[in-house]
Amino acid sequence: EITKGINGLEKVILREIHGSSVEVYLYGAHVTSWKNDQGEELLFVSSKAIFKPPKPIRGGIPICFPQFSNLGPLEAHGFSRNRVWTIDLDPPAFPPNVNVTNRVYVDLLLKPTEEDLKIWPHSFEYRLRVTLGPAGDLMLTSRIRNTDGKPFTFTFAYHTYFSVSDISEVRVEGLETLDYLDNLKNRERYTEQGDAITFESEIDKIYLSTPTKIAILDHEKKRTFVVRKDGLPDAVVWNPWDKKAKAMADFGDDEYKHMLCVEAAAIEKPITLKPGEEWKGRQELSAVPSSYCSGQ
Numbered sequence: 001e002i003t004k005g006i007n008g009l010e011k012v013i014l015r016e017i018h019g020s021s022v023e024v025y026l027y028g029a030h031v032t033s034w035k036n037d038q039g040e041e042l043l044f045v046s047s048k049a050i051f052k053p054p055k056p057i058r059g060g061i062p063i064c065f066p067q068f069s070n071l072g073p074l075e076a077h078g079f080s081r082n083r084v085w086t087i088d089l090d091p092p093a094f095p096p097n098v099n100v101t102n103r104v105y106v107d108l109l110l111k112p113t114e115e116d117l118k119i120w121p122h123s124f125e126y127r128l129r130v131t132l133g134p135a136g137d138l139m140l141t142s143r144i145r146n147t148d149g150k151p152f153t154f155t156f157a158y159h160t161y162f163s164v165s166d167i168s169e170v171r172v173e174g175l176e177t178l179d180y181l182d183n184l185k186n187r188e189r190y191t192e193q194g195d196a197i198t199f200e201s202e203i204d205k206i207y208l209s210t211p212t213k214i215a216i217l218d219h220e221k222k223r224t225f226v227v228r229k230d231g232l233p234d235a236v237v238w239n240p241w242d243k244k245a246k247a248m249a250d251f252g253d254d255e256y257k258h259m260l261c262v263e264a265a266a267i268e269k270p271i272t273l274k275p276g277e278e279w280k281g282r283q284e285l286s287a288v289p290s291s292y293c294s295g296q
């Protein structure tokens, strides 16, 4: 279903037969809502989010491409999150080994304009498939093809804002003992100590060579988000906390308590594509009652 969202921006709504749903804005190919079969919102979007180009939408799942953060000459997090994508009305089918029962999906496409080529002189074709599975799982698959005559290199992140009830009750499992670059300390390299990650102040870390599965446990909500990823070795964990929250015009002063970004990413080792080559990066999100995954 294609409809008009905030400020008349177009969005696609996918509904799964058991009641879960996803909303994707063509502006940024930006997922702004993911609801389970109870109608509960699982992603955080700021009440102050500005749905107006060229400002990226604060919350949901912005896509950072072709540059994560300010790690290069482009604007922060690249430009794909503030371009208007198109819908492929005749998308390719899933491979035959995929069970397509009760799957709903949409393919969004981005190709650089003449103006974009002045900013980043590389021609590419980016296909983002957003799929909602029968258990309400949200899958994002990016395929980026080099349609240029020369190689190019990029970094990437699915900048996912999870909705949590109280950040001080949240734990992240799967990143303990890993190396990370601390964005708050000039990206110096450290090693995470001890147990699961918990939160009591600002955090902005790029965990390196992370496992394919990361869990976010929301104790108060009794809900666990599971992030599964493929082709995306790194994971960014970000919460601005009170001071940075106040400094952001499109973020409420207290909203940091109710969100956590865990971002499947490829940052430390940028991806290089030769002419004609394609890269694939996949993130799969599920949300399950905590009691179901104890001991995992």
Ligand code: BG6
Pocket (backbone or CB within 6 Å): 056, 069, 076, 077, 159, 183, 204, 205, 236, 238, 263
């Ligand atoms: C995170 C970065 O991924 O995104 C942070 O690690 C940054 O450094 C944050 O502040 C938000 O970025 P932006 O451009 O959406 O305000």
